[in-house]
Amino acid sequence: RARQLGLAANLMKPVKQSDLLDAIQRALGVSGLGPEEPAAPRPAAPAGRRGLRVLLAEDNAANQKLASRVLERLGHTCVVGDNGWEALAALEGQPFDLVLMDVQMPEMDGFEATAVLRAREQGTGRHLPVIAMTAHALKGDRERCLAAGMDGYVAKPIQS
Ligand code: MN
Numbered sequence: 214r215a216r217q218l219g220l221a222a223n224l225m226k227p228v229k230q231s232d233l234l235d236a237i238q239r240a241l242g243v244s245g246l247g248p249e250e251p252a253a254p255r256p257a258a259p260a261g262r263r264g265l266r267v268l269l270a271e272d273n274a275a276n277q278k279l280a281s282r283v284l285e286r287l288g289h290t291c292v293v294g295d296n297g298w299e300a301l302a303a304l305e306g307q308p309f310d311l312v313l314m315d316v317q318m319p320e321m322d323g324f325e326a327t328a329v330l331r332a333r334e335q336g337t338g339r340h341l342p343v344i345a346m347t348a349h350a351l352k353g354d355r356e357r358c359l360a361a362g363m364d365g366y367v368a369k370p371i372q373s
Contacts, residue, residue: 264288265310270300270326271346272318276369280313280346283373297321301329309341313371314363316347316354323347324361331362346371 215223221240224232267289271277281291292309294300296318304312312330314323327343334340344365345358358366 264290266290266292266308268292268294268300268303268309268312270294270297270312270318270323271315272296273315276315276346276371280371283371284313287373297323297326297329300326304330304341312341312343313367314343314345315369316345316358323363324357327362 222236224236267284269277269280269284269291271280271293272295277293281293284291292303292307294303298321300312300314301321303309312327314327316323318326323345327345330341330343342365343363344367345354345361345363346367346369347354347358348369355366
């Protein structure tokens with residue numbers, strides 16, 4: 214009956230520890246689960262998605278850590294800039310697939326940095342996606358971000 218149902222194994226209770234281990238190993242198709250077995254390689258990114266190169270422009274250290282951990286856990290590469298100037302400098306030096314742009318930063322804020330980026334893109338046919346991050350989830354913020362040349366908007370603290 215167990216075979217008919219497609220069950221991987223059928224153990225009699227009380228279950229002996231060694232029988233349980235044998236059954237698990239057979240079901241998983243492995244011959245040993247000892248520490249000498251090489252660990253299965255962790256997939257770098259979810260299947261069918263390549264890892265993106267993300268520029269994170271964010272001045273707050275805790276938010277930097279949170280956002281970069283979320284991105285790296287999803288298999289993406291993250292470069293951090295502390296303000297708009299640093300973000301623009303990073304964009305000149307290397308290619309990115311996406312910018313996560315904090316709105317409020319010292320020296321140069323996210324609106325200004327995005328305006329400079331869009332000005333640089335004029336005539337090139339390129340458009341780097343910029344997602345704004347702001348602590349103020351106010352209704353007008355979304356419109357202001359889009360008007361500034363940003364493509365999307367997330368409220369902080371960001372969620373995976
Ligand atoms: Mn900020």
